[in-house]
Amino acid sequence: xxxxxxxxxxxxxxxxxxxxxxxxxxxxxxxxxxxxxxxxxxxxxxxxxxxxxxxxxxxxxxxxxxxxxxxxxxxxxxxxxxxxxxxxxxxxxxxxxxxxxxxxxxxxxxxxxxxxxxxxxxxxxxxxxxxxxxxxxxxxxxxxxxxxxxxxxxxxxxxxxxxxxxxxxxxxxxxxxxxxxxxxxxxxxxxxxxxxxxxxxxxxxxxxxxxxxxxxxxxxxxxxxxxxxxxxxxxxxxxxxxxxxxxxxxxxxxxxxxxxxxxxxxxxxxxxxxxxxxxxxxxxxxxxxxxxxxxxxxxxxxxxxxxxxxxxxxxxxxxxxxxxxxxxxxxxxxxxxxxxxxxxxxxxxxxxxxxxxxxxxxxxxxxxxxxxxxxxxxxxxxxxxxx
Numbered sequence: 001x002x003x004x005x006x007x008x009x010x011x012x013x014x015x016x017x018x019x020x021x022x023x024x025x026x027x028x029x030x031x032x033x034x035x036x037x038x039x040x041x042x043x044x045x046x047x048x049x050x051x052x053x054x055x056x057x058x059x060x061x062x063x064x065x066x067x068x069x070x071x072x073x074x075x076x077x078x079x080x081x082x083x084x085x086x087x088x089x090x091x092x093x094x095x096x097x098x099x100x101x102x103x104x105x106x107x108x109x110x111x112x113x114x115x116x117x118x119x120x121x122x123x124x125x126x127x128x129x130x131x132x133x134x135x136x137x138x139x140x141x142x143x144x145x146x147x148x149x150x151x152x153x154x155x156x157x158x159x160x161x162x163x164x165x166x167x168x169x170x171x172x173x174x175x176x177x178x179x180x181x182x183x184x185x186x187x188x189x190x191x192x193x194x195x196x197x198x199x200x201x202x203x204x205x206x207x208x209x210x211x212x213x214x215x216x217x218x219x220x221x222x223x224x225x226x227x228x229x230x231x232x233x234x235x236x237x238x239x240x241x242x243x244x245x246x247x248x249x250x251x252x253x254x255x256x257x258x259x260x261x262x263x264x265x266x267x268x269x270x271x272x273x274x275x276x277x278x279x280x281x282x283x284x285x286x287x288x289x290x291x292x293x294x295x296x297x298x299x300x301x302x303x304x305x306x307x308x309x310x311x312x313x314x315x316x317x318x319x320x321x322x323x324x325x326x327x328x329x330x331x332x333x334x335x336x337x338x339x340x341x342x343x344x345x346x347x348x349x350x351x352x353x354x355x356x357x358x359x360x361x362x363x364x365x366x367x368x369x370x371x372x373x374x375x376x377x378x379x380x381x382x383x384x385x386x387x
Contacts, residue, residue, distance in 0.1 A: 096331075100200045100218045100323040109208045113383030114155020116213055117334050118204060120220040121148035121269075121286070122195070146195045146203070147270060148286050151213060152337050155383035159340035160347040161290075162380065163283035166192040168351070169358055169365040170210040175202050190365055200321070211377045217330055218323040225320065226269075227262030232311040233296045235259040238268075238289065246271035265289060279366060283350055291342035298339055347386065352376065 151162040168191040175198045176183050184197075194206035204215050221229075230236055239257040251267035253260070260268060269289050272282035302308045322331070340346045352372035358365045379386045 096326070096328070097321050098324045098326060099321055100204075100220075102204065102215065102218065102323045102325060105201060105205055108205075109212055109214050111214045111216075112381035114153055115216045115333065115337075116380065117152040117154075117217045117219060117337065118207060118215045119148075119150040119152050119334070120146055120195070120200070120203065120218070121226065122146055122220055122222045146192050148283065149191060149195075149203070149207070150286075151207070151211070151215075151380065152334070152341060153213075153380045153383075154333070154337035154340065157383060157385050158346060159337045160349060160380060160386065161287060161338070161341035162349045162351060162376070163287060164191060164207070164211075164351055165279040165283055165353075165366045166190070167279045167364070167366045168210075169360060169367050170194075170206060172197070172202065173205050173209050175205070188360070190362055193362070200323075211380075212374075213377055213381050217326050217334065218321075219326070219331075219334060220321040227266050229297075229312060230260070230262040230265045230293065233293070233302055233308055235261050236265055236289065236292045236296050238292050244268060244271060265293075280350060280353065280356055287342070287348045290338065291348070294338050294342045298335075349376070349386065 146166045149164045149166055151160075151164065153160045153162070169188060170191050172184075172187055172189050172194050174184060174186050178198065191203075191206065191210075195203040198205075200218055200220065204218060207213070208215060237257065237259050240253060240255050243255045244251045244253040246267070249267040249270040251264075251271045253264060253268060269282070269286045271285075272279055296302060297312060302312070320331075341348060352369040353366055354369040355367040358367040376386050378384075
């Protein structure tokens with residue numbers, strides 16, 4: 001399969017990361033309605049509506065996009081009100097963990113057409129007990145590194161999910177080490193290093209510098225949240241053409257169609273040792289699984305069943321890390337974009353690659369095909385169909 005190809009056939013997902021629940025202060029706290037989870041209950045993440053034109057634009061297409069966004073937002077809010085009343089919306093809104101400040105990043109690339117989300121799956125072990133770590137084969141490493149980095153774009157020409165391998169050989173912009181205060185010059189390194197050295201801020205700046213695509217919203221989920229969301233929807237159906245066994249991730253899955261629980265799903269999307277193309281093979285597995293997860297989460301049987309829909313919403317909101325500009329309508333826009341990108345009419349792509357095994361001072365890395373990658377990034381920024 002080509003590195004730069006659509007992967008049709010499945011549908012929409014979600015990512016998340018376990019954090020301490022954000023409970024609203026007493027003056028704003030709303031009592032849970034019957035059937036609604038308590039604000040203090042453990043949970044994970046969700047997602048949501050909206051292709052958006054740029055802010056303040058006089059472009060008619062952008063105004064039309066905003067109109068569709070408002071209609072979709074109204075529909076989403078109406079659904080929340082029907083499910084649990086106004087208290088549900090207040091409860092959900094106060095649970096957002098908006099810890100990333102994109103407005104403080106300084107000089108950035110110009111805004112493009114449509115809306116682009118940076119969706120990150122991190123290997124954060126936060127929220128996992130020692131037994132959880134043992135059961136999930138996550139190891140005991142502290143801190144956060146990326147297990148997946150995805151640019152999710154939505155606009156007038158539909159939705160595109162573009163995976164950036166975490167071993168991509170890129171240029172990190174100048175940054176200040178948050179721990180030591182030491183300044184570092186711009187230097188080549190793996191994309192994953194941006195996240196481990198400077199967190200979401202440096203990752204966003206690195207992605208923007210190397211793609212030229214402006215990140216409008218950031219969303220991150222860790223191991224605990226991912227497992228929780230999968231279990232909340234009752235597992236995800238997936239068909240494997242061959243058995244998957246990997247000692248590092250703990251994957252031990254037979255060939256054939258099966259329902260993966262949270263632990264099995266985590267092992268599947270993390271493994272890469274038996275993939276012929278290593279990190280590139282893993283990104284394809286991640287996209288495939290996200291499509292299956294999205295299909296399950298958006299199924300009428302899930303949405304109409306409070307015993308599944310509320311735990312899924314609770315799970316996502318309690319573990320998701322987003323930027324300060326992300327509100328519930330933006331999360332609904334993210335979910336809608338995921339649903340479209342992983343559906344039959346969407347596009348699931350990998351960044352074009354020239355060398356999947358580039359030898360560097362940091363070990364083996366993935367070298368992008370600069371010409372083809374630039375054409376793809378330009379299409380996303382200008383909200384055009386990739387040609």
